[in-house]
Amino acid sequence: MLRIDCPFCGPRDHTEFSYEGDATVEYPALDASEDEWFEAVFLRDNPRGPHSELWHHIQGCRSFLVVQRDTLTHQITGIRLAHQPTAEALK
Amino acid sequence: MSGYRLPSGGVVDRARSLDFTWDGHTMRGYAGDTLASALIANGEQILGRSFKYHRPRGVMSAGTEEGGALVTVGAGARREPNAKATQVELSQGLVASGQNAWPNVRFDLGRVNDVFNRFLSAGFYYKTFMGVGRGTGQWMFFEKFIRKAAGMGSASREPDPDSYDIVHDFCDLLVIGAGPAGLAAAELAASEGLDVMLVEQDFALGGGLLGMGETPGADLDGVRVLTRTTAFGLYDTNVVGLYERVTDHVPGADPATPRANIRIVRPQRIILASGAIERPVAFGNNDRPGVMLSGAMATYVNRFGVAPGRRAVVAGGGDSIYGDAITLAMAGVQTTLLDARETAPPELAEAATAAGVDLWAGYLPVEAQGRSTVKALQIGRPALDGHVRSERALPCDCVGISGGWSPSVHLLSHKGAKPAWDAQMACLLPDALPEGIGIAGSVTGVWGTEDCVAHGQAAAAEAVHALNGKKVKAPKEPAPGGWANPIKPLWEVTVPGRKLKSFIDPQHDVTTSDVRLAAREGYASPEHMKRYTTLGMATDQGKVGNMIGLALLAEALDQSIPETGITTFRPPYTPVPIGAFAGRARDKHYAPERQTPMHKVQGEDGAKWLDVGVWKRAWYHPAHAGETLGEAYLREATAVRETVGLVDVTTLGKIAVQGPDAAEFLNRVFVNGFGKLAVMKCRYGVMLRDDGIVFDDGVTWRFGEDDFMATTTTAHAATAMAWFENLLQTRWPDLRVNIASLSDQWGGVAIAGPRARAALQAALAPNASGGDVSNEGLPFMGIQNAKLAVEGGEIPVMIARISFSGELAFEINARSDHCPAMWRALLAQVKANGGCAYGMEALGALRIEKGHVTAAELDGRVTLEDAGLGKMASTKKPFIGMVLRKRPDLARENRPQLAHFHPVTDSEKFSIGAVVCEEGKVEGHGIGWITGVTVAPALGGGWLGIGFVTGGPGVWEGREVVIADPVRGYEVKARVASPHQYDPKGERMHG
């Protein structure tokens, strides 16, 4: 069981969260080229080690969090809100 | 008859005797006994038959590592197989029996397998019947026979009658193991103010102290102590799984009390004080009842006041066997001690001799003799070639064996922390520790009791410092070791020219020859050897045999143990009943049941229910008690077409979308435009996924410039909400939009049919503002706030003129607490207009006739064009999925598209899931599939299907296909039609 320290709710079991994939993907403009969209939707790295990923606190505050997790050790080294304006406001 | 109760001694309560039943015979033990100690005290030796060869087996240990005394406890629905007798706490009325034997463990016909055991060696299943020229028929014939003879006990076939709870725990410090180290750690940490939990798998505290006949004196004031509780797994972020046995030892326990708890603990820190387990030695017939671990023999004497026999031989290569031998001798057992080392340590030799132990230095056990139990032990001396020359046999009725000690590093292994081989002490020791975990006592290779206490205190001081920064005075951490004389590691005793049956995993009947066979055949990694031989895959998870297996594999490959590698221990440490993991989440409690606010009022009128996901939805509303589903839904659907019907549509998702950029957000999410949607109007919209496939559809209402409510399908209510949140928080953080789910706050009904307007108008409160639902007052896709006259007053409602059925229809939403009154008020007017309530079955019939899609069609494979919705896609603004929906395969002609299907012969029917095929080509996936069927009163009253066919109506309209259902076994000829047959111009709903 991972424990994820939500900036709003405090440390919670990962079962309260829904995994939402790679946080490093940058989605192109809605009318960008097919190649750009193909890359964003279908091509993923499979990193061994540090990974930046999205977790949705779906049974908590409903925030999307960017979690730095090591895929090898499951160690979490950083957590922040995905929504930058709110993250800034909280500082 | 071999073991017996000593006249005194032990920490059992001799004032409290307990009756129990073993194989139908009533026996007596004491409070504080295990089933194993009580059986030994009653002279029972053969307690089970082995897995493959049906060899007789008895008690081999005094703990969780037991591989011999696997028994069945309980009866009826509570029958539990493969319990370790060494772990079963004796209780009044306990029922237990031997297993894997017929007719009983003493006389077992299955033992014929032992005679044929050369066929049953490692890899037997993989090899024997897989050769060239041997058919599977032969394999199946033999498999049946072998599998019947080889096996463990059988579980009850009845549902588990017990309940279990999941308990969530938090603490500062979790101490695992209540031996000298764990007790000292818990005591010190609690005295320093930490919130400490101490868990012990045994029913008594003390660990190794109990085996020495001592009772612990630690002051555990303030410590949360859990006995009968096993830490079965150590997980990420140091979360620990505990299995706490609550009522197994309580005869006639209150049925409301759970049998056991799974406790999920989230400690700040952990101290692992899990101790060490003694290892046996591989020699001939080392599985004969009467052969057990040396330390276990001493434990039976010291803790339980039970002697394992009258003449004992104790054998090993370390100092610990001296204490065991002296214990036996002092208890009156005639004891011979074999020290594998050439010279016996003088002080120990002196003490042993003084206690009356007959000491033989430089001798090893070679083979146990005796047909069903030990009658003698053949012993020998090692020659220069490393093999042993057998010399003579010592008569005896029990044998104690010690090949050394293995620290219980299992939990660390769960976390991926690999132990390191210590050649000096011949064991694996914990190496690098995961963060937040301390270790203490013999799990670290610290063997002396005082050293273990000091170690526990040192570990507690470290935890206190880490958690509150306080420096506590504590002893220095002791170095591993503590025996005066070096151990001589003993793995296997071999004699030239003799084939000994030497077991290393008694539970799975794995012998030393199996390991060598695996090495010869190329299974050179421990993980491969483990799977090939099944070593360590039984319920003890290799606690006893893994280390010997690795040592022998290393020897066979002529390399060191670290070079060979080790296997990884995985959770659970000891078996946990599946029911415990389920906890209370079983049967009705497995998933929540959702009811709409109009559930009760519909139920009072006799509605029949349908499970739709977790929702209960009204399936149909019988007009009288005997009306069938088939009769009811046709009556209800006909009412909607001819007069008026009322249906509960609360389960649709409702999401408030508000803010200056709300329209822009909806424009990006839906394929069609929302920017120009007028205030107090609503619009049907479709959403795609990023990959261009249809995600969901629904009607979005606009209440103001910045104020919308998007409705979703029932199926996607939760996923659509999460999707919106995702987009707003991660992808478009600059959009000024807030969303909130209204699904629970609002309920809704649809009122549909030619007389819907009349019924609704009559239900509206007179003189209220906005009470005009005429075509002018509320045009198609218009919204209106109004008031409904209900019993005792008026309620505010939101009305939208939307149609799912194809008829003139309105959707009316009200606050959830107003919904029952709304249902009552509208149903009264519906009935007054000759109509009725309708349910899911009629709703389905109406939408299939009309050709409207649902989640059955929008199944995650379908494009806009496939669903016949291609014209909705805006060309004036970008939207999600607009690029990838143009990928060649999604944009090609001739994809499966929505169509209607009519059987050519009126009386024929077909089902959902049937395959659409070309005539003469009923094969493979065909050219389409059926997603919905109904009797279609509005289209001639015959059978009607909706589904997909390659090319769609454009290619197939009017032509015949075959609808094949190979599973149900029929083929039906059908004619394809456009899905828009009913009122294609939409005149009825616009009326």
Ligand SMILES: [Zn+2]
């Ligand atoms: Zn949260």
